[in-house]
Each structure stands twice: as C-alpha cells, then as structure tokens.
Amino acid sequence: MSRELVRIQRENFSINEVVEDVKMASTGIGAVVAFLGAGRDISKGTGITGLDFEHYPGMAEKKLRDIRQRALENFNIVEMAIVHRIGHIDIGEDIVLIAAASAHRNDAFMACEWAITELKRTTPIWKRETTKTGEVWVSETP
Amino acid sequence: MVTVRFFAMLKGLARTESRQYEIKSPIKIEELKKMIKGDFPSLSGVLDSRSVLISVNQEFATRETVVKDGDEVGLLPPFSGG
Numbered sequence: 001m002s003r004e005l006v007r008i009q010r011e012n013f014s015i016n017e018v019v020e021d022v023k024m025a026s027t028g029i030g031a032v033v034a035f036l037g038a039g040r041d042i043s044k045g046t047g048i049t050g051l052d053f054e055h056y057p058g059m060a061e062k063k064l065r066d067i068r069q070r071a072l073e074n075f076n077i078v079e080m081a082i083v084h085r086i087g088h089i090d091i092g093e094d095i096v097l098i099a100a101a102s103a104h105r106n107d108a109f110m111a112c113e114w115a116i117t118e119l120k121r122t123t124p125i126w127k128r129e130t131t132k133t134g135e136v137w138v139s140e141t142p
Numbered sequence: 143m144v145t146v147r148f149f150a151m152l153k154g155l156a157r158t159e160s161r162q163y164e165i166k167s168p169i170k171i172e173e174l175k176k177m178i179k180g181d182f183p184s185l186s187g188v189l190d191s192r193s194v195l196i197s198v199n200q201e202f203a204t205r206e207t208v209v210k211d212g213d214e215v216g217l218l219p220p221f222s223g224g
Contacts, residue, residue, distance in 0.1 A: 037224050053223065054149065054150055055223070056147075056149060056197075056200070056216055056218065058200055059197060059200035059216065060223075062200060084223060084224075095224070096223070096224050116224055119223060119224050120221060120222075120223060120224045121221070122221070123221060123223050123224075124149065124197075124216070124218050124221060124223075125221060125222070125223025125224075126149060126150035126151075126219065126221065126222050126223070127222040127223065128150070137150050137151040137154075137219070137222070138222040139151070139193070139219065139220045139222065
C-alpha cells in the first residue's frame with residue numbers, strides 16, 4: 001500500500017480510498033466509523049465564502065501520527081487513518097477525514113470522536129475564513 | 143542562532159514569517175519572549191494573553207523550557223483545524 005494513513009495534503013481526498021486503506025489492515029474488521037469535516041458557509045452568524053488552512057509543517061504531521069498511535073493504544077481498534085487538507089477550501093469541500101476501524105462499532109465510534117477532539121486541541125493547524133467584509137483567523141473551534 | 147517562526151494571525155501581526163536571534167548562552171522561553179516583544183510591540187498583548195502556545199523544536203514548551211543555539215521556536219496561536 002503506497003498511501004500514508006496519516007497525511008496532510010493540498011489536494012482533495014477520496015473517502016472511499018481512505019476507508020479501503022483502513023479496512024486493508026485486517027479481515028477481522030467489522031466496523032469503520034468515519035468523521036468528515038466540510039467547509040460550511042456560515043460561522044457565528046456571518047456568511048463565509050471560502051476557507052484557507054495553514055499548518056506548521058513537520059509538527060502538525062507529527063501530532064497527527066501521535067493521535068493515531070495513542071488511539072491504537074488506548075481504544076480497541078485495529079487501524080486509524082487521518083487526512084487533513086491545507087490551502088484553499090471552497091464551501092462544501094471536504095477538509096478532514098478520520099476513519100477508525102474495529103471489530104465492533106462501539107470501539108470505532110469512541111476512537112473517532114476522541115481523535116477529532118484531540119486533533120482540534122493539539123494539532124498546529126489554523127483556519128482563516130473569508131467573509132464579504134474581509135478575512136479573519138479563527139481562534140477557537142467548538 | 144535561534145529561529146522564531148510566526149504562524150497564522152501572529153504572522154500577520156509581526157508582518158514576517160520568522161526572525162532569528164543571536165543568543166550567547168541558553169536562555170529560558172520567558173527571556174526570549176521579552177526579546178520578541180521588544181522587536182514586535184504588535185505581539186506584546188497576545189504573547190501575554192497565554193492563549194499563544196510555544197514550541198521548541200516542534201514540541202510544546204513550558205515557561206521553564208530552555209532555548210539554545212540552533213533551536214527552532216514556534217509561536218502558535220489557538221488551533222482551529224478540523
């Protein structure tokens with residue numbers, strides 16, 4: 001398999017490919033839970049026309065690899081993939097995908113929820129929203 | 143030489159992506175912050191707000207972390223990935 005399970009990239013990703021990549025880890029996988037983050041057109045009541053993501057090259061990838069490793073250690077899952085895009089994102093485009101694979105669904109649900117929360121908390125990636133009145137860096141995400 | 147890198151909104155406030163500092167001996171992060179605030183008054187408020195995290199060689203640092211010649215320091219505003 002040539003694709004990295006954890007990666008940051010400018011181009012869009014294929015949800016199917018990422019799901020297939022984690023399923024390849026074992027024939028004992030019975031459940032894959034995926035979280036997909038997409039660019040929406042409104043933020044705190046303000047219309048958004050586009051998004052831009054910046055990251056700290058090296059450190060951000062390291063933090064994502066660390067999240068995958070801790071997920072594998074702390075949850076009963078078989079595999080996890082994390083893909084995050086940087087650069088310009090149009091409204092409706094996909095931003096981030098986390099896919100957790102396990103024998104049974106509950107472990108994958110828990111690992112996936114934990115991983116996206118941890119990503120937002122520990123990974124040096126920043127979002128800039130473009131509105132009709134200008135651009136603004138987002139300083140917090142729910 | 144210590145390289146300080148600015149990201150996201152801090153890059154805009156500093157109007158540059160990085161700045162290098164010559165240090166004669168290892169210093170604590172707090173000392174380096176004073177030097178940065180002296181160079182970039184526009185960063186003074188946010189650097190004091192504690193919402194900005196600091197990394198040394200791409201690992202999170204504390205106030206006590208020591209910076210030495212050759213290190214890379216990152217000034218990291220609140221994250222908003224995902």
